[in-house]
Amino acid sequence: NAGVTQTPKFRVLKTGQSMTLLCAQDMNHEYMYWYRQDPGMGLRLIHYSVGEGTTAKGEVPDGYNVSRLKKQNFLLGLESAAPSQTSVYFCASSYSVHATNEKLFFGSGTQLSVL
């Protein structure tokens, strides 16, 4: 049981380049999330999904797109990277909004630098 797996762990992009971050979970969780972590700003929600085939915007969605074609996978895309997107990105999952314990399970993070 690997939990939540993110790839890649590190990436350097030039301004204007595109990339996709992959998140996979093997816990059969319904909910999946993408956060970015910046110094002093905590974790901010970019996009989330409440189930296969559904996505929704979070607090800071601009410049990002997501897809959830399979229940276990949640992809985060940057179509045209900007220096402001330099950050650490975390994927997370949780069982269900109806569960009594909504513990978030995080991936190990992706350090992204946009030059």
Next chain:
Amino acid sequence: GENVEQHPSTLSVQEGDSAVIKCTYSDSASNYFPWYKQELGKRPQLIIDIRSNVGEKKDQRIAVTLNKTAKHFSLHITETQPEDSAVYFCAASIGAAGNKLTFGGGTRVLVKP
């Protein structure tokens, strides 16, 4: 929307002393307050949470208190140990769904031996 303020941003304590981190929230409807710990280079992990129907919760050396009237909640770590060194995040939400969570800015705790 919800706004969560966390203080202090950094905290240095001597091993064996206590550490206290405080958070305030803006939305009186918030009813779920988790705390996550992130060790250096690692992923955040839930260490304790509290719901609005209780005022305090303990788990070994950590405890969380909630004051709904004042809209603030605190994390208390007693008898600190070097492995308590980490960044701690508080969060608040209406309901417990992850998409409703608003995180504080984090507190970097350093436990000096």
